[in-house]
Amino acid sequence: MGFGGYLVRRLLLVVPTLVGVTVISFALTNLLPGNPALVKAGALATPEVVQEIERQMGLDRPLPVQYWRYVSGLLRGDLGESASTGRPVLEDFRQRVPATLELTLASLLVAVVIGVPLGVLSAVHRDSLLDHVSRVLGVGGVAMPSFWTGLLLLYVFFYLLGVAPPPLGRLAADVSPPPRLTGLYVLDAALTGSGAALVSALHHLMLPALTLGFAVMAPLTRMVRATMLEILESDYVKAAWAAGLPRRRVVYGDALRNALIPVITVLGVIFGFLMAGNVVVEMVYAWPGLGHYAVTALVTKDPGPIQSFVLFVAVMYVFVNLAVDLLYGLADPRIRLR
Amino acid sequence: MRWRRLTANRLSFVALCGLLVVVMAALLAPWVAPYDPDETDAEAALSSVSLGHPLGTDIYGRDQLSRVIHAARVDLLVALSATAIALTLGSTLGALAGYRGGWVDQLLMRAVDAVMAFPAFILAMGITAALGNSTANVVAAIAITHVPIYTRLIRGEMLKVRETEYAEAARTVGNRPRQIVLVHLFPNCVPPLVVQATLAMGFAILTVAALSFIGLGIQPPQSEWGQMTAEGAGYVVSGEWWLVLFPGLAIMGTVLAFNLIGDTLRDVLDPRMRGVR
Amino acid sequence: MSALLSVRDLTVHFVTDGGVVEAVDAVSFEVWPGEILGVVGESGSGKSVTALALLRLIRPPGRIVGGAVSFEGTDLLGLSEEQMRAVRGRRISMVFQSPRTALNPVLTVGRQIARLFELHQGASAPDAWRRTLEMLALVKIAEPARRARQYAHQLSGGMCQRVMIAMALATSPRLLLADEPTTGLDVSIAAQILELLRDLGRRTGAAIVLITHDLGVVAEVCDRVAVMHAGQLVETADVHTLFARPLHPYTRALMRSIPRIDRDVAMEPIPGTVPSVLAPPPGCRYADRCPRVLDHCRRERPPLLEAGPEHDVACHAVERDGAVAVR
Numbered sequence: 005m006g007f008g009g010y011l012v013r014r015l016l017l018v019v020p021t022l023v024g025v026t027v028i029s030f031a032l033t034n035l036l037p038g039n040p041a042l043v044k045a046g047a048l049a050t051p052e053v054v055q056e057i058e059r060q061m062g063l064d065r066p067l068p069v070q071y072w073r074y075v076s077g078l079l080r081g082d083l084g085e086s087a088s089t090g091r092p093v094l095e096d097f098r099q100r101v102p103a104t105l106e107l108t109l110a111s112l113l114v115a116v117v118i119g120v121p122l123g124v125l126s127a128v129h130r131d132s133l134l135d136h137v138s139r140v141l142g143v144g145g146v147a148m149p150s151f152w153t154g155l156l157l158l159y160v161f162f163y164l165l166g167v168a169p170p171p172l173g174r175l176a177a178d179v180s181p182p183p184r185l186t187g188l189y190v191l192d193a194a195l196t197g198s199g200a201a202l203v204s205a206l207h208h209l210m211l212p213a214l215t216l217g218f219a220v221m222a223p224l225t226r227m228v229r230a231t232m233l234e235i236l237e238s239d240y241v242k243a244a245w246a247a248g249l250p251r252r253r254v255v256y257g258d259a260l261r262n263a264l265i266p267v268i269t270v271l272g273v274i275f276g277f278l279m280a281g282n283v284v285v286e287m288v289y290a291w292p293g294l295g296h297y298a299v300t301a302l303v304t305k306d307p308g309p310i311q312s313f314v315l316f317v318a319v320m321y322v323f324v325n326l327a328v329d330l331l332y333g334l335a336d337p338r339i340r341l342r
Numbered sequence: 343m344r345w346r347r348l349t350a351n352r353l354s355f356v357a358l359c360g361l362l363v364v365v366m367a368a369l370l371a372p373w374v375a376p377y378d379p380d381e382t383d384a385e386a387a388l389s390s391v392s393l394g395h396p397l398g399t400d401i402y403g404r405d406q407l408s409r410v411i412h413a414a415r416v417d418l419l420v421a422l423s424a425t426a427i428a429l430t431l432g433s434t435l436g437a438l439a440g441y442r443g444g445w446v447d448q449l450l451m452r453a454v455d456a457v458m459a460f461p462a463f464i465l466a467m468g469i470t471a472a473l474g475n476s477t478a479n480v481v482a483a484i485a486i487t488h489v490p491i492y493t494r495l496i497r498g499e500m501l502k503v504r505e506t507e508y509a510e511a512a513r514t515v516g517n518r519p520r521q522i523v524l525v526h527l528f529p530n531c532v533p534p535l536v537v538q539a540t541l542a543m544g545f546a547i548l549t550v551a552a553l554s555f556i557g558l559g560i561q562p563p564q565s566e567w568g569q570m571t572a573e574g575a576g577y578v579v580s581g582e583w584w585l586v587l588f589p590g591l592a593i594m595g596t597v598l599a600f601n602l603i604g605d606t607l608r609d610v611l612d613p614r615m616r617g618v619r
Numbered sequence: 620m621s622a623l624l625s626v627r628d629l630t631v632h633f634v635t636d637g638g639v640v641e642a643v644d645a646v647s648f649e650v651w652p653g654e655i656l657g658v659v660g661e662s663g664s665g666k667s668v669t670a671l672a673l674l675r676l677i678r679p680p681g682r683i684v685g686g687a688v689s690f691e692g693t694d695l696l697g698l699s700e701e702q703m704r705a706v707r708g709r710r711i712s713m714v715f716q717s718p719r720t721a722l723n724p725v726l727t728v729g730r731q732i733a734r735l736f737e738l739h740q741g742a743s744a745p746d747a748w749r750r751t752l753e754m755l756a757l758v759k760i761a762e763p764a765r766r767a768r769q770y771a772h773q774l775s776g777g778m779c780q781r782v783m784i785a786m787a788l789a790t791s792p793r794l795l796l797a798d799e800p801t802t803g804l805d806v807s808i809a810a811q812i813l814e815l816l817r818d819l820g821r822r823t824g825a826a827i828v829l830i831t832h833d834l835g836v837v838a839e840v841c842d843r844v845a846v847m848h849a850g851q852l853v854e855t856a857d858v859h860t861l862f863a864r865p866l867h868p869y870t871r872a873l874m875r876s877i878p879r880i881d882r883d884v885a886m887e888p889i890p891g892t893v894p895s896v897l898a899p900p901p902g903c904r905y906a907d908r909c910p911r912v913l914d915h916c917r918r919e920r921p922p923l924l925e926a927g928p929e930h931d932v933a934c935h936a937v938e939r940d941g942a943v944a945v946r
Contacts, residue, residue: 020452021459024453024457024459028456032468032469032471032472143601143602144598146597149555149590150552152590152593155574155586155590156590159581163580239715240722240723242715243715246674246713247707247708247712248704248705248707248709249708249734262724276462283463283552284556299557302471302557303557307472311468311472314464314465314468317460337772338772341769
């Protein structure tokens with residue numbers, strides 16, 4: 005069956021991509037300056053001890069074997085240890101993921117809720133003031149570094165207006181986190197009725213989500229606008245109008261419905277930008293997520309976490325793109341029913 | 343509608359002028375900057391915008407205007423080197439892949455796919471972290487993440503040319519298909535290459551700024567716009583806004599200029615690539 | 620019996636970067652109840668724009684700048700948008716070129732027809748669906764229940780066109796505008812579609828304006844023909860008269876350019892190309908290609924004059940021949 009073939013083909017593509025990703029990741033971890041065995045042994049170790057540790061870590065084996073050990077380690081969940089926290093990196097990840105996830109979802113929400121209507125209205129009212137403003141924002145927004153946007157927002161909303169909290173994390177210092185269900189503070193607080201935590205979590209999530217959301221909005225708005233414009237010129241929109249359907253219904257019903265489908269494809273790219281922006285925004289707001297963890301580990305000369313982070317993001321990116329492609333295939337009847 | 347295209351051109355003309363100003367300032371930094379960027383002045387420390395220091399001073403009393411001007415050198419140099427390397431390397435690989443075909447092509451394309459499976463900034467982070475913090479490594483990192491774009495572009499053109507010209511050449515001249523392929527390849531490639539390279543300059547600057555902001559890449563005493571912003575970040579919460587505003591403005595202005603020029607070039611050189619305006 | 624549709628001096632302009640495109644220039648014609656009027660001309664002659672103008676579907680940068688359109692006694696150009704909506708799809712329908720792109724790709728074809736019943740006749744959902752299936756059967760689509768649940772891309776070009784016709788005739792309009800309904804279809808399928816149109820026209824009593832560039836189509840199904848060139852109407856006649864005694868030089872040239880089996884004459888292409896309608900010169904727009912061009916053809920637009928019963932021509936040379944009388 006048509007769609008089944010599409011599905012299988014798409015799934016199969018994932019495998020070589022993942023292999024490529026792990027190869028690059030392996031190369032990066034092997035390029036790390038210094039001898040990891042030396043680091044593990046300590047500066048005072050004798051050469052024999054270092055050699056023994058080298059053998060234990062498999063550093064004396066040929067590269068393909070080392071690669072195999074690396075990959076099998078990954079599959080077992082072994083991402084190495086963090087020298088700064090002393091714990092397995094996987095553990096640290098598990099602890100930090102919810103923060104990054106919450107920020108990513110909130111930013112995506114901001115980008116979609118503002119970006120999509122903006123793109124639609126821009127297309128429907130082409131060349132209006134709104135359209136021009138939105139395009140200027142788009143062009144300008146893409147040129148603004150996200151850390152700058154974040155800092156400026158902090159200045160205006162925290163320092164000048166006092167409506168935003170200081171950039172110290174996810175909650176106010178005197179508020180305790182809600183009972184852990186998902187790790188997403190807003191969701192957990194809402195589900196368990198912890199009012200104070202909910203308010204504080206939202207309050208702290210506000211600026212980071214706005215910063216990151218704004219940073220990734222531009223490509224989304226542009227794509228929505230372009231697709232919408234194309235569809236508004238199409239024959240079936242004209243035919244629907246000729247058949248007596250009210251213009252409003254044709255535009256916000258038929259046209260929009262058709263336009264949103266190709267927009268799904270840009271969500272994958274947006275995710276890439278979100279992850280890149282995550283790192284920077286987490287640093288600006290001291291948001292205790294994966295990016296923050298990876299970057300601060302570098303300061304303590306702990307190279308492991310950052311490479312694990314890079315690998316993690318790449319793998320996520322591959323699967324998100326897969327999900328996006330499948331979603332697109334399901335949404336578009338031309339692919340779903342081949 | 344005609345005036346829209348004209349304003350776009352006027353806009354990119356302004357952008358071009360602005361960019362030239364930045365480049366000139368960067369090139370002539372030692373003569374244009376009012377102060378030595380490393381010169382400290384404890385008395386004038388952390389002072390806001392003034393006549394003596396149009397962009398203010400930092401905690402050590404260093405003049406921000408001079409530092410921004412000198413940092414322009416670093417940002418522009420990094421972007422230019424990275425773009426040049428990526429363009430050269432990427433084009434060569436793409437031409438090779440397209441021309442030889444077979445397993446060479448397959449291997450190169452798999453490699454390109456693998457690189458593109460990473461979000462560009464994340465990969466640049468990884469490479470810089472692995473290689474170590476230095477300007478050269480940042481250039482290498484950015485260059486590597488940009489190579490795939492050029493590889494795919496040139497490979498595409500090469501495949502097109504091979505199909506059309508090669509067959510004809512083989513029939514008529516009978517030999518030296520390589521030369522004919524190259525002669526016909528370049529004119530087709532130059533416009534999209536120029537457009538991509540211009541836009542890539544903007545991305546490169548954003549990347550090096552972000553990397554430096556989080557502590558990777560450009561290290562003090564070299565000053566770079568992103569790094570300057572990082573230094574000023576801590577002071578935003580206490581109201582010293584000028585340390586963050588001006589370096590960021592420099593980044594935005596320069597990237598914007600490259601983007602506008604790139605967009606106009608795209609419209610002019612390759613109307614086929616033009617999307618809906 | 621009065622005309623179903625009466626068009627007087629309809630003029631449509633488009634304002635573009637390069638100037639004003641005068642797509643339709645003072646076009647006048649009539650459509651009688653139950654007849655099939657063919658509107659014929661090369662691409663760029665303004666045929667489609669005329670049809671869109673009748674339904675007030677011209678959007679900026681286009682504008683109807685002049686003329687009068689009277690349908691069943693109502694002045695269409697004076698109606699509000701809301702009143703016009705009641706006319707579209709209900710009293711006047713349109714069938715578009717390239718049927719597959721004129722159907723919404725993400726809605727089932729059945730849904731696209733059914734909602735028209737819901738919209739124009741307030742039918743309930745099950746009622747609308749039942750009538751949709753009836754319409755599909757009427758346009759001779761096999762297995763209507765199955766097809767109705769399918770999407771445009773799953774149907775052949777011919778079937779898509781039938782669906783379009785079903786959509787157009789769903790609410791029994793008095794007038795159907797068919798814009799190149801057979802272009803892009805196989806010859807045999809095209810013949811079936813034409814026959815279907817004629818058949819349904821007779822059955823429902825609807826008049827059809829059939830826009831085409833193909834004289835063969837015209838000869839096949841039309842009762843009367845209007846010939847357009849570069850936005851101007853140059854001749855109208857009933858079909859037999861047009862083929863037997865074409866008067867306007869353009870019509871004659873058109874006749875000579877089609878291959879014929881009955882006569883042993885060579886095919887003659889028309890010299891030149893359709894002139895641009897961007898800031899066009901005054902006068903007759905066929906002047907530059909016309910073998911009978913006179914001096915004042917370029918200055919003065921020839922009026923549409925009567926050359927016989929049901930036969931109007933706009934040509935100074937023909938007028939000079941004395942073949943026409945003032946209308």
